[in-house]
Amino acid sequence: MIVKAKAPKLLGNLPLLMELDLLGTHADRAYPILASLVTPRPIAWVSTTHDDGSANLAPFSFFNVFGADPPLVAFAPGNRPDGNPKDTARNLARTGEFVVNLVSPELAESMVQTAASLPPGESEPDRLGLAMLPGSCVAAPRVAAAPAALECKVHSIQQIGSNRLVLGIVHLAHIREEIIDPATLRIVQEKHTPVGRMASPNWYCTTDALFEIERPA
Numbered sequence: 695m696i697v698k699a700k701a702p703k704l705l706g707n708l709p710l711l712m713e714l715d716l717l718g719t720h721a722d723r724a725y726p727i728l729a730s731l732v733t734p735r736p737i738a739w740v741s742t743t744h745d746d747g748s749a750n751l752a753p754f755s756f757f758n759v760f761g762a763d764p765p766l767v768a769f770a771p772g773n774r775p776d777g778n779p780k781d782t783a784r785n786l787a788r789t790g791e792f793v794v795n796l797v798s799p800e801l802a803e804s805m806v807q808t809a810a811s812l813p814p815g816e817s818e819p820d821r822l823g824l825a826m827l828p829g830s831c832v833a834a835p836r837v838a839a840a841p842a843a844l845e846c847k848v849h850s851i852q853q854i855g856s857n858r859l860v861l862g863i864v865h866l867a868h869i870r871e872e873i874i875d876p877a878t879l880r881i882v883q884e885k886h887t888p889v890g891r892m893a894s895p896n897w898y899c900t901t902d903a904l905f906e907i908e909r910p911a
Contacts, residue, residue, distance in 0.1 A: 734890030
């Protein structure tokens with residue numbers, strides 16, 4: 695259900711705020727603070743290919759779309775605890791191709807299971823029995839049951855401190871027919887309710903409690 699919301703009135707008495715220095719005193723708390731505060735975040739369930747051609751699949755919530763000309767996405771695959779790149783980062787550097795699968799509520803449990811730390815090169819879809827389909831313009835496969843999947847090619851990979859930022863150009867989108875209006879090619883919002891990431895480590899949300907506010911002309 696979508697309801698129309700009214701703009702809130704400005705409050706006369708503002709709450710007290712705690713000030714945290716995320717580059718200094720509180721640097722060791724930067725991740726849990728930001729990952730739990732900036733929510734909900736969309737989840738990129740990223741599929742890539744291993745050296746042997748098998749599928750790798752892992753979720754990333756430091757992710758979003760950042761432009762449309764060209765269609766641009768970005769996400770941040772990190773390292774393993776030993777400092778070596780995770781499979782996703784290693785596969786991206788080798789192939790330059792990936793698929794962003796969006797996560798419906800029905801896929802939430804499987805998505806979380808693919809966050810497990812497996813030995814390098816082991817395939818999460820094979821381990822969980824997830825059906826995959828071949829990509830149309832990239833070698834990486836896509837999750838068959840995903841409501842939408844974006845086939846992407848790496849534009850660049852930037853290292854900023856310990857952060858690895860992957861910029862990708864979206865070449866092709868697969869979208870379930872029931873969530874898109876074929877005449878307008880607009881997403882039917884009530885039928886597209888992907889899972890969102892909330893506070894670390896274990897919180898998620900559904901996005902079916904929608905409201906609408908008309909934007910000014």
